Amino acid sequence: MQINGCSVVVVGGTGGLGEATVRRLHAAGAKVVVADVADEKGKALERELGVRYMRTDATDEASLTDAIEAAEELGPLRASVDCHGGxxxxxxxxxxxxxxxxxxxxxTTLEFYLTSVFNVMRLAAAAMGRREPVDxxxxxIVNTASIAAYEGQVGQLPYAAAxxxxxxxxxVAARDLSPLGIRVMSIAPGTVLTPAYGKAGDQLEAHWGPQVPHPRRxxxxxxxxxxxAHIIENDYLNGEIVRLDGALRFPPK
Structure with a gap:
């Protein structure tokens, strides 16, 4: 799948992971819709990059449908990336x-971290399915899991379940969508240092960095x-979860 010229919706596109993804895909030539609820950040990205910001609640069908339709106005929707929080x-x-x-x-945790992911998948897949295939x-569809799905820590039960x-x-989604020619992948990040942590980032780095086998950060x-970007471009990646964690495994606490 070529990134250049395709339309992409990034749900959670103003967050740390989302903004980096918006910038990467935009630089590669994608027509990006930033779907999120952070109006100030979204409009700033819109002004800076020329992407389109749509205020979007991933738990709400109408709101999400509007964002997907906005992406389709820019061109054939070929990729959906979901990295929203809550x-x-x-x-x-x-x-x-x-x-x-x-x-x-x-x-509530399941609503924001699981049900809403299902909501994004089903609506994005339906839109993609209406387009003519390319090769x-x-x-x-790229979703965001977490290594907490495998090694949830004490006190993380709702989040780990989601x-x-x-x-x-x-x-299952990859198998469901295979007749339509739509792939489904998930990324399971470990500890990622995003701007949202602010001044606490140094403390988090000092705590988690030494626990990562390599690179130790x-x-x-x-x-x-x-x-x-690689998942979008590599057509043989499908139905898999890729851990992005430097070989980190969460301890119980």
């Missing part, structure tokens, strides 16, 4: 006081973006 609750399944983990918080392919769901959907958003 509120996440945590805590032990049973607290020290004997109380069970909050059910509503669990549901037998209509598009590619990201584990993204992992579990990847191969936290990941960079540009490395995520580079992997997204």
């Amino acid at each position: 509120p996440a609750t945590g805590g032990r399944l049973v607290g020290k006081d004997g109380s069970p983990l909050d059910l509503d918080g669990f549901r 037998g392919s209509r598009g590619v 990201k584990g769901g993204v992992v579990g959907m990847t191969l 936290m990941g960079r958003p540009s490395e995520y973006a580079g992997l997204v």
Whole structure:
């Protein structure tokens, strides 16, 4: 799949991973729609790069449909990248006081980190499926999981469950969409140092950097973006989760 000239929607495109991806794909010649809820950052990217910003709630069908339609106005939608965030609750399944983990918080975390990913996939795939194939392919969907899906730490149960769901959907979605010529991949990042951490970034680097086997540092958003670009261009990558973690494995705590 050629990046140059294709239309791409990046859900969560104003975040650390998302902005790096927007910049990488735009530089490669893609027509990018930034779908997010951070208006100030989104409009700044729109002014700087000439991409299109659409205020988008990934949990809302109408909002997401508008973003996808905006991307289709720019050209054939060939790629969807989902790296949006949202509120996440945590805590032990049973607290020290004997109380069970909050059910509503669990549901909210799954809504933002799993159900919304399904929402993006189904709507983006339907749009891609209406396009004529190029060399037998209509598009590619890239989702974002986490190594917490495999080694969730104490207190991460809701988040680990959601990201584990993204992992579990990847191969099934790829099989479902294979008749349409649409690939599905997921990236499972480890610890990535994004601008959102601000001044706390130095402390996080000091904590996590030495735990990464090699390179002994936290990941960079540009490395995520580079992997997204490679996935789009490599037609034989399908139905798989790629860990992007420097061989880090989360300890229990």
